[in-house]
Each structure stands twice: as C-alpha cells, then as structure tokens.
Amino acid sequence: MERKPKLLLHICCAPDEAYAVNLLKGEYELHCFFCNPNIFPGDEYRLRLCEAKKAAEIYGVPFTWDDYQPGLWEDAVYGLTDTPEGGERCEKCFLLRLTRTAEVCASMGWPTFGTVMSVSPHKKTVMLDAAGTAAAGVYGVGYAPFDFKKKDGFRKSIALSRELGLYRQNYCGCCLSRGEAELKSKSFNL
Ligand code: SF4
Numbered sequence: 001m002e003r004k005p006k007l008l009l010h011i012c013c014a015p016d017e018a019y020a021v022n023l024l025k026g027e028y029e030l031h032c033f034f035c036n037p038n039i040f041p042g043d044e045y046r047l048r049l050c051e052a053k054k055a056a057e058i059y060g061v062p063f064t065w066d067d068y069q070p071g072l073w074e075d076a077v078y079g080l081t082d083t084p085e086g087g088e089r090c091e092k093c094f095l096l097r098l099t100r101t102a103e104v105c106a107s108m109g110w111p112t113f114g115t116v117m118s119v120s121p122h123k124k125t126v127m128l129d130a131a132g133t134a135a136a137g138v139y140g141v142g143y144a145p146f147d148f149k150k151k152d153g154f155r156k157s158i159a160l161s162r163e164l165g166l167y168r169q170n171y172c173g174c175c176l177s178r179g180e181a182e183l184k185s186k187s188f189n190l
Helices: 014-024 042-059 070-076 088-108 125-139 153-164 175-188
Strands: 006-011 029-034 063-065 112-115
Touching: 006 014, 006 088, 014 029, 014 042, 014 153, 029 042, 029 088, 042 063, 070 088, 088 112, 088 125, 112 125
Parallel strands: 006 029, 006 112, 029 063
Antiparallel strands: none
16 A cells, blocks of 8 residues: 655644644645644643644544743744734744754654644745745755645634634734734724
8 A cells, every 4th residue: 555645744723733634634644743832821832732632633643742932932033022913023933833843853754844824814824835944944854835724724624623622712822912812802892
C-alpha cells in the first residue's frame, strides 16, 4: 500500500484544527503540534490546549504541544504593542510560532509542515505564507501553504466545531486581541 506524505500541522485552536484535519487526513499522515505562547491568560491557554487534544483524539491523529512560555511572545512583539491586529505584531507572532514548528518538524525528520491558522478570515494568508516560508528556510524543511478559508472554510469550520462540541474562542489569542474584542463588543452594546 502506498504511504501517505507526512505533514506536521501547527495547531492554534480546536475549531481550525478539526476543519483542517478533516480535510487533509485522507491525503496526508498528520501529526498535530500545538505551539501558542501568544495565548493570554494561562487559563485560556489550557482550555484551548485541552480542546485541541480532544479534536486530535476525535480524528485519531497524534498530538504534541509545547510548554506554555508567554515570555517568548512578549519578546517577539516587543515595541509593537500599539500596532493593530493584522499588522506587524501579528507578523512576528506568526513567525515565532511557525519557526518553532519548523524546528520540531526538522527534529522529527519530517519533510513538511503547515498551519491551520489560515482558516480565520482575520489572518492574512500572504503574511502567514511569508512567515512559514522563512521559518522553513531556517530549518531546511518544506512549508505547505494551505488557504483553508477558501471554499467557505471559515463558515464550515464553525459548523463542524458546533457539531463536535468544541470550544470556540471570541478573540485571536494575545492580551491585545482580547482587549480589542472587548472594546468591540462594548461599542456594539452602546
Ligand atoms: S492578534 Fe493574534 S496573531 Fe496577532 S499578535 Fe495577537 S495572538 Fe498573535
């Protein structure tokens, strides 16, 4: 029987993971890797990690994760905290997480990695792919530039996560995005 190509998949949250894994599992041998020092606060990190493990179990995909090290994210975005979501701080945040994923990919001896982050319409695919390609170059592995938001991916991921009973967060991850989301919801309630 022909073996499927191996793909290490960077996971940011369970809903995006479930959608991407469901889509790719027929084509690839997958391994999920949760690496998100950006998530704030620690309780939210543990909740997202727990749900991401649950999603991997549902699909029978191996899953590993990094210890929670929020200081890495703080260092990466130092001096950029006044930039808006989608700008330079997100560029650094993507690079941080994908560089670590590339490192893990190389240490596993796997040829390629990708990320599920492109499910979100708030994450620019061009920016994600630039970070993934740069990270891959550092460790001599390949980067697979998936754009999961295509073909109505975001809406489908919401429906699938509801069906599977997965927790869905209402902000991207960092303390700044949490503050921005709170402000938005307050202004809608005025
Ligand atoms: S908004 Fe999201 S991608 Fe941007 S820095 Fe915060 S956690 Fe990272």
